Amino acid sequence: MTKAGQAPAPMRPAPVVPREETAPSYTEFHPRWYRPPISTYWWLGKSAYVKFILRELSSVAVAWTVALLLVQIRAISSGGDAYARFLHRMASPWMIAINVVAFAFLLLHSITWFNLAPKAMAVRIRGIRVPGLLISGPQYMAWIVISAIIFAIVLTR
Amino acid sequence: MVNKDTEPIFWTLFSAGGVVAALFLPAQLFLFGIAVPLGWVHAPAHPGMLTLLRSPITRIYLLIICSLPLFHFAHRFRYTLYDGLQIKHLNEMVFAGCYGVAIIGTLAAAFLLLRI
Numbered sequence: 306m307t308k309a310g311q312a313p314a315p316m317r318p319a320p321v322v323p324r325e326e327t328a329p330s331y332t333e334f335h336p337r338w339y340r341p342p343i344s345t346y347w348w349l350g351k352s353a354y355v356k357f358i359l360r361e362l363s364s365v366a367v368a369w370t371v372a373l374l375l376v377q378i379r380a381i382s383s384g385g386d387a388y389a390r391f392l393h394r395m396a397s398p399w400m401i402a403i404n405v406v407a408f409a410f411l412l413l414h415s416i417t418w419f420n421l422a423p424k425a426m427a428v429r430i431r432g433i434r435v436p437g438l439l440i441s442g443p444q445y446m447a448w449i450v451i452s453a454i455i456f457a458i459v460l461t462r
Numbered sequence: 463m464v465n466k467d468t469e470p471i472f473w474t475l476f477s478a479g480g481v482v483a484a485l486f487l488p489a490q491l492f493l494f495g496i497a498v499p500l501g502w503v504h505a506p507a508h509p510g511m512l513t514l515l516r517s518p519i520t521r522i523y524l525l526i527i528c529s530l531p532l533f534h535f536a537h538r539f540r541y542t543l544y545d546g547l548q549i550k551h552l553n554e555m556v557f558a559g560c561y562g563v564a565i566i567g568t569l570a571a572a573f574l575l576l577r578i
Contacts, residue, residue: 345547358546364538367483367531368563370491374528375570377494381515382578385508396499404495411491415484444484452489459493460503462510 359410360417366410369403419444464557472537479534486527512578521575528571529564536560 348354380391394400422444423437464472498505514520540560544550 343548348546358542361538361542361546364535364542367479367487368535368539368567370483370487370495371528371532371535371567371571373495374490374524375567375574378515378524378571378574378578381508381511382574388508388511392498392505395494401496401499404491404499408488408491408496411483411488414480415488418480418484448485448488451485452492455486455489456493458514459506459511462506462514 360413363410363414363417366407367414369407370411373404415448419448472533475530475533476537477534479530479532479537482527483531483534487531490527515578521578525568525571525575529568532564532567533561536564 348358377391380387395404419441420437423435423440426440428435428440493503497503515524537560540556543556544553549556
């Protein structure tokens with residue numbers, strides 16, 4: 306806004322420049338916004354970002370575990386020898402090392418997943434928000450009970 | 463492909479798979495990937511495992527814990543590739559690859575479990 310009593314600056318005519326200089330090439334109707342390029346390693350800058358990417362990468366451990374399950378199902382149904390070969394392969398040091406890492410990622414997935422639930426669903430009873438522990442707590446309990454049942458069923462065979 | 467109408471389906475599969483993976487897979491991997499190979503527990507004998515595997519309940523259980531977590535993987539890994547590597551231009555290829563793995567894995571599980 307101009308101050309009272311001050312005349313607006315007279316409009317200057319736009320400078321005439323050759324068309325080739327202003328429009329060197331065809332551009333779309335909408336101008337392209339300037340976006341600074343982001344490094345591929347953007348997530349290494351902050352521990353929260355690293356945690357996020359690690360959490361997302363836990364899905365690879367999930368797929369790996371399913372692949373092992375399929376191999377195991379095949380081995381068991383193929384007979385005693387195939388099952389023995391499966392157990393032998395699982396006992397190789399490399400396999401154990403990979404599985405320890407994969408297990409750590411599975412734990413990361415489980416813990417972050419259970420802790421996420423109270424944030425994803427805000428349960429209210431009589432207008433009061435149910436504390437997160439009451440939502441994630443039962444899931445941890447279910448996790449322990451289910452794991453114990455799996456151990457019991459398999460190990461009593 | 464993913465659009466406003468189909469996204470809820472993929473997201474539901476992701477979410478269901480996430481729950482199943484969180485509750486069931488750690489025990490499975492710990493047992494046969496760590497505890498048995500390291501000799502912490504005795505490896506269950508083959509006849510018992512075969513009997514267990516032949517039970518319809520076990521087969522349904524195994525189909526669920528194989529299939530749904532793969533769809534969880536497909537969704538999550540797809541977005542990890544988008545965000546982590548910034549390869550949005552390979553969108554369709556990544557989509558086909560991730561869900562291809564999930565569908566092939568599910569079919570393989572169904573085949574293996576029906577064949578026993």
